[in-house]
Amino acid sequence: MVGHNLFYGNKGEDIATKFLEKKGYKILERNYRRIGTEIDIIARDKSEIVFVEVKSRNSRKFGNASEAVTTYKMKNIIQTATAYIMEKSLYDIQVRFDIIEVYFNEKEINHIISAFMLS
Template identity: 35%
Template structure:
């Protein structure tokens, strides 16, 4: 089951990247990992640097994908984003934390994508 969830997450991230590229984002990094956390996608849209968490679900039985991002997860994303900014010397950007919800309806080829810009803040 764990491998299946990982595969679903990887597929969801590829759909998310395709979605944001279509919306004019430039992907800078994906699956960025550091000592304090992980960020699924780091993308630029104009003067905005977006740190994007992707949540994929097979149904909404246990709630919306956004609802699974708790305080601890948000904190880890924020800490990881600060390290990323320092490491890459990216100081002249507005920062935003987005969430992409992907809900698969009947199968993996039938899905709904919802981009939530500025989903949470520091």
């Protein structure tokens, strides 16, 4: 089942990447890994760096995909984003944390801008 989930995750990330590019975002990184965690997509939206978590589901039957982004997951993303900012010396730039939900059966993408904040 892990391979199955990995396939859907990668497919969802590919769809989310194309979606962001069409909106004018510049993709900087995909699957950025540091300190044992990962950020699916790092992009630039005008003057902001956007850290994007992608959640893919076949449908909304069992709730919204974004509900899988727990407080623990948010903390991991923020830690990894901090590592990226330090690595790239991006100290004077606005950052944002978005979630993109991809629903395959509905062929729907839901982009939640500023889904969570630095705490």
